[in-house]
Amino acid sequence: MSNWPILSVLIWLPCAGAILVLLAGNARPRLARWLTMAFTVITFALSLVMLSEYQAGPGGFQLQEMARWIPGINSSYHLGVDGIAVALIVLTTFTSILVIGGAWQVIKDKVHQYMAAMLVLEGLLIGVFAVMDALLFYLFFEAILIPMFFLIGVWGGPRRVYATLKFFIYTFFGSIFFLIGLLYLYHKAGTFDLPTLWALPLTFKEQAWLFFSFLIAFAIKTPMVPVHTWLPDAHVEAPTGGSVILAAIMLKVGTYGFIRFSLPILPDASEYFAWLVIVLSLIAIIYIGYVALVQPDMKKLVAYSSIAHMGFVTLGLFIVYMLARQQHDVQMAELGVQGAVVQMISHGFVSGALFTCIGVMYDRLHTREIAAYGGLAKVMPWFAAFWVLFAMANCGLPFTSGFVGEFMVILSSFTANPWIALFAAYSLIIGAGYTLYLIKRIVWGTTPTKEAAAMPEINTREGLVLGAFAVAVLAMGVYPWPLMHLMDSSVSQLVTHLLTSKLG
């Protein structure tokens, strides 16, 4: 079993599926749906096979595949995954099923195209997490924009043209700097192969320039303050499925970029400029929290909340230098990085679930205005229970996934500097503030209109989708050990790598 190219299959199977689904045509939406579902389920099953084949104990990059691709510039088709990538790929395949399930009868127009776009997106996202070649990474990183562009542009809301253009140009703008940086690295190393780049010695000046060129790209993608404003607009106009994928997985591509490029290739510049990222992360946690508090639109509220939560990821990643290099506390550094990655996975589940919930409501009343809703606990008690659960996960209640990563990052940041922990922990208050203030208005209270009082309870399909999210959120909160065990060696290897200076 171990010799077959499972990563390639994971990447290209959904893409092949997309072609089949397109062939099903517009006239047969049922076929398109079931075909898509079959492909996502098979892909998920295969990702579980990959999970079982990956040996967490030794860690490192496994299941590697290598093929000649563009020998002229020493760029090869090099795949391989470590524990972090495995976790993110499983998150992708799992969420994809739920997105397809969530869109089942909601998307009525051009079903086959929608489903095909989703499948392509899934394959490309797996690709981003599975590649070990910088140029290939860049290709996947950029190619993601295309299906997303269509998802928002075709099935989006009334201001979709503005939102898609903004989303596309904004993120594309950042990527250009990334590409320039990559070209410089190629010029130095003569190859795009990541392991070579990780080992490449660079002067501080080179690292500093490259650091900022990477930072622009990844900060926009993550997104970090102040380059986050495309996200609320994109979410508001995106269809539910697009929002779920965007929040649950696409945002992780940015922070994954930090893990694969900025931290290991530019450790010395990253150390030097860590304070900048830390400050921006803390601003994201507090400042964006206040912005979320006053949003009248549910989707914008959750979008802003996503930015705040991604602040924990960047924070956990960049305190590593203070801990490992300056205080020689490798243990705490690993706790911080591990916390950041756990937060990435958890945010995938929680934000995906929240956007699905909003979608369920939008399907009924066709508005995202908070003021249009109320008293869900009476009208849709099961749905209300899901809302409260996911809201609690969003404000980091223990025994939900949202707690684990935040807890780890706050704990380790205290050792880095108590002030960082102080500002990060403020999320306990402001996060609960904006999330439960939303719950107070939509779940509790009375129904504001007759339409809101007549909303039907969630059906079996919606219940299954939300139930799957709920199981993931709870399982990861009650027993996060398996996930940590999966990534522990990889995180430890990353931190060890960061300890060595590349200036020499």
Place this chain on the structure above:
Amino acid sequence: MISQTLLVVLAAAPLVGALIAGLGRKQVGRAGAAAIAIISVALSFALSCVVFYQLVWGGAPVFDGNVYTWLEVGKLTIGIGFLVDRLTAIMLVTVTFVSLMVHIYTIGYMRDDPGFQRFFAYIALFTFSMLMLVLANNFLQLFVGWELVGLVSYLLIGFWFERPTASAAALKAFIVNRVGDFGFILGIAAVLYAFHTLDYSTVFANADSLSGRTIEVVGGHPWSLATLICLLLFVGACGKSAQVPLHVWLPDSMEGPTPISALIHAATMVTAGIFMVARMSPLYEMSTTALSVVLIVGATTAFFMGLVGIVQNDIKRVIAYSTLSQLGYMVVALGVSAYAAGIFHLMTHAFFKALLFLGAGSVIVAMHHEQDMRYMGGLRKRMPITWITMWIGSLALVATPGFSGFYSKDQIIEAVGESHIFGATYAYWCVLLGVFVTSLYSFRLLYMTFHGKERFKVVHGAHDSHDHHQGMLAHAPKESPWVITVPLVLLAIPSVVIGWFTIKPLLYGGWFGDSIKVLPAHDVLAAMAHEFHGPWAMFLHSFISAPFWIAVAGFAVATYVYLFNPALADRAARMFLPVFKMLTRKYWVDEVYYNLFARGGIKLGRLFWKGTDVGVFDGAVNGAAFVTERSSRVLRRLQTGFLYHYAFVMIVGLVLLLGGLWYWGLR
């Protein structure tokens, strides 16, 4: 040996009960949900008794073991596990007993409520969460239980979610508790920083190593690490145990159904902060600064919140302020290192305060959900069991010699008198004067509710919920059914006798063993041990002690004012109007918080959103797009399509280029 399986069953039974009662709505039905929740909690209570027996009489050693590994990063592992020593055991029995009583009582109290099943699911879930908190053997699990009880408290305060006041109170409770947890999690982070582990056993064993260690949070000012840890953890205790300045949520929590006011907001959850500090005694002993802060905060709460209780008219709110005040007494005990006395008062208070709340609930049911005491009066003939048990609870609360509250509270006052740490004098006056205040509001409540003239009218045909006029009842108030009165009686018994039986072992018998640690220099209870000659001697001695006569004075004033001369109260209120207003407005704390944090937060959010986010950050983006578009419009004009234009530009360019080359070339 205490078996781990037994502990798992003990903790998990209420969780299973909650899940079945909550999720199996149709399958188990109303009666089924109640039965399953009660059986699960009864099982927990029975097993708690077994554990208590094994530990205290069976010679079983302290249990400390992990059930499973929750977190593992490098060498750091944090588990979900149990620590069962005597401190745990006494909490287990108290929590599960009160919980069981409240479960039974709920059958009667919530009988007609459509949310009956949901309620049982919540309170069983609460019991599970509280057990997790109490059983924890590490700081992570403590925090897990700590937050989960907060969640259930939130859900239960907002139980009648259609009432705007209920959902607002729930939100407020959660946020204020989160302010506490904000400090608490930083405290846990500080513990990890200091000890590199979160396991109680290792942390407590190495607590001495904190001595002399400092941390520089503000440059150039080394702070004692022990003080920092203890103060941060205490912020959490202030939130959960509703101490000033985080007390504001507890009075509002009375929006929840009365059984949970008894269980969560009086007997168990709010005492989590007291339990936590007692559990952390090895750490708190390392910092007298922290102990002084604890002492002063507790004393302030004990006296000043009690005062507010005097002017409340809502029967539940009187008891709520009383709870704040009594929690203050417990915190005072912790502050003077009399942890055992704090836990002792926690236990006696759990019984008599649960009794008072459930009694108030019985009154409220009889009064068709009227809670204003100004429309009650004379109920003693109509509901004698409630009347007598409420008297018993109140007598215990005001520390009548012989009652349970007497033994616990008197010892706290004496312990403060013995203490010499900073703030002890202030605290002593607070707790001493607090006795008068307690007595005054307690007897006021009894007189206004059960004695004097009936101030309500029975109007047949009036409907409760709709044409609700205050003081108008559709049916005459009558005694509650047995499911309500039996718990009252069962709680009244320990309210009377438990102090008599347990004071000697708990306070002077070294009963807690290693679970509570006190430095000899702080050990006020050891000093008091010389004067302790048994509960009977203490009972006799009380009649020549100050607290007793202060309580009698409160009784006398209450009796004169509220039983014989009711008009006097109004006159006094008018005479001391500023003071009266200050108390009815609760020192304006709510107003300040509301304007500063709630409205201020919204205003700040608007400013950030419209000002910075849309204005600056997005403005820059759209501005860039705008400039690009405009400049391309201008540039587009260059593309005129006329050949001679292009030719002209080319010639000018060529001339400039050649000219430039010539010029630079010459140099």
